[in-house]
Amino acid sequence: MNPTLSELEAQATGARAAFGGDAHIVCDNLVRIYKTEGVEVVALQGLDLLVQKGELVAVVGASGSGKSTLLNVLSGLDVPTAGLARVAGTDLLAMTAKDRLRYRREIVGFVWQQTARNLLPYLDARENVELPMRLAGKAARGRAMELLALLGVEHCAQRRPDGMSGGEQQRTAIAVALANSPQLILADEPTGELDSDTSEEVFDALRKANRELGVTVVIVTHDPLVSEQVDRTIGIRDGRTSSETLRREGAAGEIVAEEYAVLDRVGRLQLPRDFMNALAMERRVRLELENDHIGVWPAREESNGE
Numbered sequence: 001m002n003p004t005l006s007e008l009e010a011q012a013t014g015a016r017a018a019f020g021g022d023a024h025i026v027c028d029n030l031v032r033i034y035k036t037e038g039v040e041v042v043a044l045q046g047l048d049l050l051v052q053k054g055e056l057v058a059v060v061g062a063s064g065s066g067k068s069t070l071l072n073v074l075s076g077l078d079v080p081t082a083g084l085a086r087v088a089g090t091d092l093l094a095m096t097a098k099d100r101l102r103y104r105r106e107i108v109g110f111v112w113q114q115t116a117r118n119l120l121p122y123l124d125a126r127e128n129v130e131l132p133m134r135l136a137g138k139a140a141r142g143r144a145m146e147l148l149a150l151l152g153v154e155h156c157a158q159r160r161p162d163g164m165s166g167g168e169q170q171r172t173a174i175a176v177a178l179a180n181s182p183q184l185i186l187a188d189e190p191t192g193e194l195d196s197d198t199s200e201e202v203f204d205a206l207r208k209a210n211r212e213l214g215v216t217v218v219i220v221t222h223d224p225l226v227s228e229q230v231d232r233t234i235g236i237r238d239g240r241t242s243s244e245t246l247r248r249e250g251a252a253g254e255i256v257a258e259e260y261a262v263l264d265r266v267g268r269l270q271l272p273r274d275f276m277n278a279l280a281m282e283r284r285v286r287l288e289l290e291n292d293h294i295g296v297w298p299a300r301e302e303s304n305g306e
């Protein structure tokens, strides 16, 4: 029997799961205000972000949009002023110092733009990958070599960073980040210092880690071209999620990138729930500007391939 309209509404509003449900990364209305000498800067102004387990996404924004602030929150270095941030079930606003250490050691791995921040100069690649495992009291040697091989840099095992190219250093850095089997890799402008061919190698390595090890990868960058390298790009502007670009394969095998507005749950594009239910609209919609109105269309992937 078909549910009545009021039953549908009750389902949509009453029994709705918490925002994000079991998403791997949930940022709900995140606010971060910096106070310096009496001046307040609102770096994050109610940012919402959901990333599912095993996704490879890029967060893109101009300088000052709040990327580093978001990254600092997700990496457990900074605590937001308000809102909710949860990664792999860990509430980042409620961590003790001990939780924080465990989170940074076991749940997340990092790849920074500056190669010098990723690798110790006096250790070779294998020793660099072994180090985090040793610090965590784990056996190391076999896994270090496996990771270097996975990322195509086993030939660098005995080389120190100054004997490797920039791309080899960053691929080794990804192996270091993966050493303790994190659930999430956060990469901050990982190709910022590299030319485009070498960047592609590093993206390939991140994709491989994502696909073969199932690790969730979030790449933060100001480079909009990164959307060509990932399936989903989240645009942030003025401390808020502003758009999403989805990359998919078209009918003729071509790559199609489509940009969507983000349906903000605090009201900045609020559609009646029953309208959304009727057209199965969720989170991503397509907007079309007409003479006298804006059309809101279900995301293409959800409209039977039309």
Ligand SMILES: Nc1ncnc2c1ncn2[C@@H]1O[C@H](COP(=O)(O)OP(=O)(O)OP(=O)(O)O)[C@@H](O)[C@H]1O
Pocket: 034, 035, 036, 041, 042, 043, 061, 062, 063, 064, 065, 066, 067, 068, 069, 070, 222
């Ligand atoms: N420690 C701080 N104290 C005061 N204001 C800050 C601080 N850190 C960041 N901000 C401000 O917050 C806003 C967001 O900065 P954030 O560094 O997160 O942006 P971003 O997108 O990472 O920029 P960039 O690409 O230049 O690093 C900016 O207006 C910045 O000036």
